Amino acid sequence: MVCADELGPVIPRAVPPAPGWSPDGHRIKNEIDYSRGPEKTWVYGALRPRDGQEVTMTATSRSSAFCQQFLQLVEEANPHGDIYVISDNLSSHNSLSTRTWLEEHPRIRHAFIPVGACWLNLQEGWWRLFRKTALAGRSFGDRDHITHATRVATDQLSARARPWIWGRPSPPTRRLRRRYVYVL
Numbered sequence: 127m128v129c130a131d132e133l134g135p136v137i138p139r140a141v142p143p144a145p146g147w148s149p150d151g152h153r154i155k156n157e158i159d160y161s162r163g164p165e166k167t168w169v170y171g172a173l174r175p176r177d178g179q180e181v182t183m184t185a186t187s188r189s190s191a192f193c194q195q196f197l198q199l200v201e202e203a204n205p206h207g208d209i210y211v212i213s214d215n216l217s218s219h220n221s222l223s224t225r226t227w228l229e230e231h232p233r234i235r236h237a238f239i240p241v242g243a244c245w246l247n248l249q250e251g252w253w254r255l256f257r258k259t260a261l262a263g264r265s266f267g268d269r270d271h272i273t274h275a276t277r278v279a280t281d282q283l284s285a286r287a288r289p290w291i292w293g294r295p296s297p298p299t300r301r302l303r304r305r306y307v308y309v310l
Contacts, residue, residue: 170196178287182280184273190221
């Protein structure tokens with residue numbers, strides 16, 4: 127099973143970034159701008175929950191062509207067995223050209239999460255880690271910097287990957303210590 131999704135667009139800054147540290151010794155954090163300018167960069171990602179490995183790709187749009195290119199990367203990263211891709215209901219995931227492409231790649235089976243239930247996709251949890259590693263507090267000069275940050279963050283997160291389990295881990299069992307009472 128592979129959980130796939132796109133992160134919102136990341137846009138290069140129009141102004142030079144502020145110095146990396148404030149006078150009182152704290153890192154300056156810049157909010158990610160999700161709406162300004164035509165030079166948006168979309169980050170595609172797929173998580174393999176079995177071992178926590180991730181495949182990412184940057185693109186200039188969320189078109190069917192880029193969706194198919196990303197599915198090709200997912201297929202190459204999983205050379206054996208069937209691939210179950212769980213994704214949201216974006217039109218490029220269910221377009222005629224994407225469905226035709228999927229017919230030519232029978233190992234990939236596509237399923238959609240219910241509308242309004244993004245929390246069912248394990249990829250969303252990985253995006254949180256990715257944003258913190260690759261994007262938080264950063265300012266990018268152009269698309270190549272975003273692509274580089276995506277590649278580096280994916281490599282770092284995959285190096286320490288572990289299986290993803292949906293839900294909260296069970297609490298540890300509580301052991302009561304025996305108290306000995308000595309009677310004299």
